Amino acid sequence: MxxxxxxxxxxxxxAPGVQAGVKSALDQGVAAEVILNQALIxxxxxxxxxxxxxxxxxxxxxxSARAMQAGLGLLKPFLMESGxxxxxxxxxxxxxxxxxxxxxxxxxxxxxxxxxxxxxLGVDVTPDAFVKAAQGGVQVIGMSALLTTTMNxxxxxxxxxxxxxxxxxxxxxxxxxxxxxxFARKIGADAYAPDASNAVRTVRQLIG
Ligand code: B1M
Numbered sequence: 001m002x003x004x005x006x007x008x009x010x011x012x013x014x015a016p017g018v019q020a021g022v023k024s025a026l027d028q029g030v031a032a033e034v035i036l037n038q039a040l041i042x043x044x045x046x047x048x049x050x051x052x053x054x055x056x057x058x059x060x061x062x063x064s065a066r067a068m069q070a071g072l073g074l075l076k077p078f079l080m081e082s083g084x085x086x087x088x089x090x091x092x093x094x095x096x097x098x099x100x101x102x103x104x105x106x107x108x109x110x111x112x113x114x115x116x117x118x119x120x121l122g123v124d125v126t127p128d129a130f131v132k133a134a135q136g137g138v139q140v141i142g143m144s145a146l147l148t149t150t151m152n153x154x155x156x157x158x159x160x161x162x163x164x165x166x167x168x169x170x171x172x173x174x175x176x177x178x179x180x181x182x183f184a185r186k187i188g189a190d191a192y193a194p195d196a197s198n199a200v201r202t203v204r205q206l207i208g
Contacts, residue, residue, distance in 0.1 A: 013063025080113025
Protein backbone atom coordinates (compact mmCIF):
# COMPACT_ATOMS: atom_id res chain seq x y z
CA MET A 1 0.00 0.00 0.00
CA UNK A 2 1.48 3.33 -1.15
CA UNK A 3 0.56 5.37 1.93
CA UNK A 4 2.53 3.09 4.25
CA UNK A 5 5.46 3.10 1.83
CA UNK A 6 5.43 6.90 1.57
CA UNK A 7 5.25 7.12 5.38
CA UNK A 8 8.24 4.77 5.79
CA UNK A 9 10.24 6.52 3.08
CA UNK A 10 9.75 9.93 4.73
CA UNK A 11 11.00 8.48 8.02
CA UNK A 12 13.99 6.91 6.24
CA UNK A 13 14.67 10.15 4.38
CA UNK A 14 14.35 8.43 1.02
CA ALA A 15 13.25 11.31 -1.25
CA PRO A 16 13.15 9.33 -4.54
CA GLY A 17 11.09 6.66 -2.74
CA VAL A 18 8.67 9.29 -1.46
CA GLN A 19 8.29 10.77 -4.94
CA ALA A 20 7.68 7.38 -6.53
CA GLY A 21 5.09 6.55 -3.85
CA VAL A 22 3.29 9.88 -4.21
CA LYS A 23 3.17 9.55 -8.02
CA SER A 24 1.81 6.05 -7.77
CA ALA A 25 -0.81 6.99 -5.15
CA LEU A 26 -1.97 9.94 -7.28
CA ASP A 27 -2.17 7.65 -10.32
CA GLN A 28 -4.40 5.34 -8.34
CA GLY A 29 -6.72 8.21 -7.50
CA VAL A 30 -5.78 8.69 -3.85
CA ALA A 31 -6.73 12.27 -2.87
CA ALA A 32 -3.84 14.69 -2.35
CA GLU A 33 -5.18 15.65 1.11
CA VAL A 34 -5.13 11.99 2.16
CA ILE A 35 -1.52 11.58 1.00
CA LEU A 36 -0.57 14.81 2.78
CA ASN A 37 -2.24 14.04 6.10
CA GLN A 38 -2.00 10.26 6.38
CA ALA A 39 1.46 9.76 4.89
CA LEU A 40 3.57 12.94 4.87
CA ILE A 41 2.41 14.84 7.97
CA UNK A 42 1.94 11.74 10.10
CA UNK A 43 5.46 10.62 9.16
CA UNK A 44 6.87 13.97 10.28
CA UNK A 45 5.03 13.56 13.57
CA UNK A 46 6.70 10.19 14.01
CA UNK A 47 10.08 11.76 13.16
CA UNK A 48 9.41 14.34 15.89
CA UNK A 49 8.53 11.59 18.34
CA UNK A 50 11.72 9.67 17.57
CA UNK A 51 13.74 12.87 18.00
CA UNK A 52 12.14 13.45 21.38
CA UNK A 53 12.92 9.86 22.40
CA UNK A 54 16.57 10.32 21.39
CA UNK A 55 16.31 7.75 18.57
CA UNK A 56 16.72 10.43 15.88
CA UNK A 57 19.06 13.42 15.77
CA UNK A 58 19.03 16.65 13.74
CA UNK A 59 20.58 15.07 10.57
CA UNK A 60 17.81 12.43 10.48
CA UNK A 61 15.15 15.13 10.95
CA UNK A 62 16.72 17.08 8.13
CA UNK A 63 16.75 14.25 5.58
CA SER A 64 13.16 13.39 6.51
CA ALA A 65 12.20 17.03 6.00
CA ARG A 66 13.84 16.97 2.55
CA ALA A 67 12.02 13.78 1.65
CA MET A 68 8.74 15.33 2.77
CA GLN A 69 9.37 18.48 0.71
CA ALA A 70 10.05 16.30 -2.34
CA GLY A 71 6.63 14.70 -1.93
CA LEU A 72 4.97 18.02 -1.22
CA GLY A 73 6.30 19.43 -4.50
CA LEU A 74 4.39 16.77 -6.42
CA LEU A 75 1.20 17.42 -4.46
CA LYS A 76 1.32 21.18 -4.99
CA PRO A 77 -0.86 21.37 -8.12
CA PHE A 78 -3.46 19.14 -6.49
CA LEU A 79 -3.54 21.02 -3.20
CA MET A 80 -3.98 24.39 -4.80
CA GLU A 81 -7.69 25.03 -4.68
CA SER A 82 -9.16 26.26 -7.93
CA GLY A 83 -12.22 28.41 -8.29
CA UNK A 84 -13.03 31.96 -7.32
CA UNK A 85 -9.92 34.08 -7.08
CA UNK A 86 -9.60 36.00 -3.84
CA UNK A 87 -8.18 39.49 -3.90
CA UNK A 88 -5.58 40.23 -1.30
CA UNK A 89 -1.92 40.30 -0.49
CA UNK A 90 -0.26 38.47 2.37
CA UNK A 91 3.33 38.37 3.55
CA UNK A 92 4.27 35.18 5.36
CA UNK A 93 7.40 34.05 7.16
CA UNK A 94 8.85 31.90 9.91
CA UNK A 95 9.81 34.10 12.83
CA UNK A 96 13.28 35.13 13.92
CA UNK A 97 15.45 32.29 15.26
CA UNK A 98 13.29 29.60 13.67
CA UNK A 99 14.27 27.60 10.58
CA UNK A 100 11.25 25.31 10.26
CA UNK A 101 9.56 26.05 6.95
CA UNK A 102 7.53 23.05 5.83
CA UNK A 103 4.30 24.20 7.49
CA UNK A 104 4.85 27.80 6.40
CA UNK A 105 5.44 26.64 2.80
CA UNK A 106 2.28 24.57 2.91
CA UNK A 107 0.25 27.55 4.15
CA UNK A 108 1.80 29.80 1.47
CA UNK A 109 1.03 27.21 -1.21
CA UNK A 110 -2.63 26.86 -0.21
CA UNK A 111 -3.09 30.65 0.02
CA UNK A 112 -1.61 31.05 -3.45
CA UNK A 113 -3.91 28.35 -4.70
CA UNK A 114 -6.84 30.24 -3.23
CA UNK A 115 -5.86 33.28 -5.30
CA UNK A 116 -3.98 35.42 -2.79
CA UNK A 117 -0.79 37.17 -3.76
CA UNK A 118 1.77 35.71 -1.38
CA UNK A 119 5.06 37.31 -0.48
CA UNK A 120 7.17 34.59 1.12
CA LEU A 121 9.69 36.20 3.48
CA GLY A 122 11.40 32.89 4.20
CA VAL A 123 12.70 31.75 7.59
CA ASP A 124 14.39 33.56 10.51
CA VAL A 125 12.39 36.69 9.68
CA THR A 126 13.03 39.65 11.97
CA PRO A 127 10.23 41.89 13.28
CA ASP A 128 11.74 44.66 11.12
CA ALA A 129 11.39 42.58 7.97
CA PHE A 130 7.72 41.97 8.77
CA VAL A 131 7.30 45.72 9.33
CA LYS A 132 8.91 46.43 5.92
CA ALA A 133 6.50 43.99 4.29
CA ALA A 134 3.57 45.74 5.98
CA GLN A 135 4.86 49.07 4.69
CA GLY A 136 4.88 47.49 1.23
CA GLY A 137 1.10 47.34 1.33
CA VAL A 138 0.11 43.80 2.26
CA GLN A 139 -3.21 43.36 4.06
CA VAL A 140 -2.14 40.39 6.14
CA ILE A 141 1.04 39.39 7.96
CA GLY A 142 1.30 35.62 8.53
CA MET A 143 3.76 34.23 11.04
CA SER A 144 4.81 30.65 11.67
CA ALA A 145 6.78 29.29 14.65
CA LEU A 146 7.62 25.71 15.58
CA LEU A 147 9.66 26.29 18.69
CA THR A 148 8.45 27.31 22.13
CA THR A 149 11.55 29.50 22.29
CA THR A 150 10.76 31.41 19.07
CA MET A 151 6.99 31.82 19.37
CA ASN A 152 7.63 34.87 21.56
CA UNK A 153 9.11 36.58 18.53
CA UNK A 154 5.56 36.74 17.21
CA UNK A 155 4.79 39.12 20.05
CA UNK A 156 7.89 41.20 19.23
CA UNK A 157 6.61 41.49 15.67
CA UNK A 158 3.13 42.59 16.77
CA UNK A 159 4.82 45.20 18.99
CA UNK A 160 7.08 46.34 16.13
CA UNK A 161 4.02 46.78 13.89
CA UNK A 162 2.41 48.82 16.65
CA UNK A 163 5.50 51.02 17.14
CA UNK A 164 5.65 51.63 13.39
CA UNK A 165 2.01 52.80 13.49
CA UNK A 166 0.96 49.99 11.14
CA UNK A 167 -1.00 47.72 13.44
CA UNK A 168 -4.39 49.06 12.30
CA UNK A 169 -3.51 48.65 8.64
CA UNK A 170 -2.70 44.94 8.67
CA UNK A 171 -4.28 41.82 10.07
CA UNK A 172 -1.98 39.37 11.82
CA UNK A 173 -2.53 35.63 11.60
CA UNK A 174 -0.29 33.13 13.35
CA UNK A 175 0.21 29.37 13.41
CA UNK A 176 2.64 26.53 14.08
CA UNK A 177 2.72 23.52 16.39
CA UNK A 178 3.23 25.28 19.77
CA UNK A 179 0.87 28.17 18.96
CA UNK A 180 -2.68 28.30 20.32
CA UNK A 181 -5.74 30.46 20.04
CA UNK A 182 -5.15 31.66 23.58
CA PHE A 183 -1.57 32.66 22.75
CA ALA A 184 -2.80 34.57 19.69
CA ARG A 185 -5.20 36.54 21.85
CA LYS A 186 -2.54 37.13 24.49
CA ILE A 187 -0.06 38.67 22.05
CA GLY A 188 -2.66 40.75 20.22
CA ALA A 189 -2.74 38.83 16.93
CA ASP A 190 -6.03 38.88 15.00
CA ALA A 191 -6.28 35.14 14.49
CA TYR A 192 -4.75 31.71 14.95
CA ALA A 193 -5.06 28.94 12.37
CA PRO A 194 -4.26 25.35 13.33
CA ASP A 195 -3.52 24.14 9.78
CA ALA A 196 -3.11 25.28 6.20
CA SER A 197 -6.72 24.97 5.08
CA ASN A 198 -7.90 26.80 8.18
CA ALA A 199 -5.32 29.48 7.42
CA VAL A 200 -6.95 30.07 4.01
CA ARG A 201 -10.41 30.27 5.58
CA THR A 202 -9.13 32.62 8.29
CA VAL A 203 -7.40 34.97 5.86
CA ARG A 204 -10.54 35.06 3.72
CA GLN A 205 -12.59 36.04 6.78
CA LEU A 206 -10.07 38.63 7.92
CA ILE A 207 -9.99 40.54 4.67
CA GLY A 208 -13.27 39.41 3.18
CO1 B1M B 1 12.76 20.68 14.61
N1 B1M B 1 11.77 20.64 16.27
N2 B1M B 1 14.30 21.47 15.52
N3 B1M B 1 13.67 20.49 12.90
N4 B1M B 1 11.29 19.62 14.04
C1 B1M B 1 10.37 20.23 16.22
C2 B1M B 1 9.47 21.44 15.99
C3 B1M B 1 10.16 19.56 17.65
C4 B1M B 1 8.70 19.62 18.15
C5 B1M B 1 10.69 18.11 17.62
C6 B1M B 1 10.47 17.39 18.94
O1 B1M B 1 11.20 17.60 19.88
N5 B1M B 1 9.43 16.58 19.02
C7 B1M B 1 11.16 20.41 18.53
C8 B1M B 1 10.59 21.68 19.17
C9 B1M B 1 10.40 21.53 20.66
C10 B1M B 1 9.82 22.76 21.25
O2 B1M B 1 10.17 23.86 20.97
N6 B1M B 1 8.87 22.52 22.12
C11 B1M B 1 12.26 20.74 17.51
C12 B1M B 1 13.58 21.12 17.85
C13 B1M B 1 13.92 21.05 19.33
C14 B1M B 1 14.52 21.54 16.88
C15 B1M B 1 15.96 22.02 17.13
C16 B1M B 1 16.13 23.00 18.31
C17 B1M B 1 16.86 20.77 17.29
C18 B1M B 1 18.29 21.04 17.64
O3 B1M B 1 18.99 21.69 16.92
N7 B1M B 1 18.68 20.54 18.77
C19 B1M B 1 16.31 22.71 15.79
C20 B1M B 1 15.95 24.20 15.76
C21 B1M B 1 16.44 24.88 14.53
C22 B1M B 1 15.84 26.27 14.40
O4 B1M B 1 14.75 26.42 13.90
N8 B1M B 1 16.55 27.28 14.88
C23 B1M B 1 15.41 21.95 14.84
C24 B1M B 1 15.72 21.73 13.50
C25 B1M B 1 14.91 21.03 12.62
C26 B1M B 1 15.32 20.70 11.19
C27 B1M B 1 16.08 21.85 10.50
C28 B1M B 1 16.24 19.48 11.22
C29 B1M B 1 13.95 20.28 10.55
C30 B1M B 1 13.25 21.45 9.82
C31 B1M B 1 13.47 21.45 8.32
C32 B1M B 1 12.56 22.42 7.63
O5 B1M B 1 11.54 22.86 8.10
N9 B1M B 1 12.98 22.75 6.41
C33 B1M B 1 13.11 19.95 11.78
C34 B1M B 1 11.89 19.21 11.72
C35 B1M B 1 11.56 18.57 10.40
C36 B1M B 1 11.03 19.06 12.85
C37 B1M B 1 9.73 18.23 12.98
C38 B1M B 1 10.16 16.76 13.07
C39 B1M B 1 8.70 18.36 11.86
C40 B1M B 1 8.21 19.77 11.58
C41 B1M B 1 7.35 19.76 10.34
O6 B1M B 1 7.80 20.12 9.27
N10 B1M B 1 6.10 19.26 10.44
C42 B1M B 1 9.13 18.79 14.34
C43 B1M B 1 8.30 17.80 15.09
C44 B1M B 1 6.82 17.95 14.81
O7 B1M B 1 6.34 19.00 14.46
N11 B1M B 1 6.08 16.89 15.02
C45 B1M B 1 10.30 19.45 14.94
C46 B1M B 1 5.17 19.13 9.32
C47 B1M B 1 4.48 20.48 9.04
C48 B1M B 1 3.49 20.35 7.90
O8 B1M B 1 3.75 20.82 10.22
O9 B1M B 1 5.11 22.94 10.63
O10 B1M B 1 3.42 22.11 12.34
P1 B1M B 1 3.84 22.26 10.93
O11 B1M B 1 2.72 23.11 10.16
C49 B1M B 1 1.36 22.82 10.31
C50 B1M B 1 0.65 23.66 11.39
O12 B1M B 1 1.46 23.94 12.50
C51 B1M B 1 0.16 24.86 10.64
O13 B1M B 1 -0.09 24.37 9.31
C52 B1M B 1 0.69 23.20 9.04
C53 B1M B 1 -0.22 22.04 8.65
O14 B1M B 1 -1.15 22.31 7.73
N12 B1M B 1 0.98 26.06 10.51
C54 B1M B 1 0.39 27.28 10.32
C55 B1M B 1 2.30 26.23 10.49
N13 B1M B 1 2.61 27.51 10.29
C56 B1M B 1 1.46 28.19 10.17
C57 B1M B 1 1.20 29.54 9.94
C58 B1M B 1 -0.14 29.95 9.87
C59 B1M B 1 -1.17 29.05 10.04
C60 B1M B 1 -0.94 27.69 10.26
O15 B1M B 1 -0.51 31.23 9.64
C61 B1M B 1 0.43 32.14 9.18
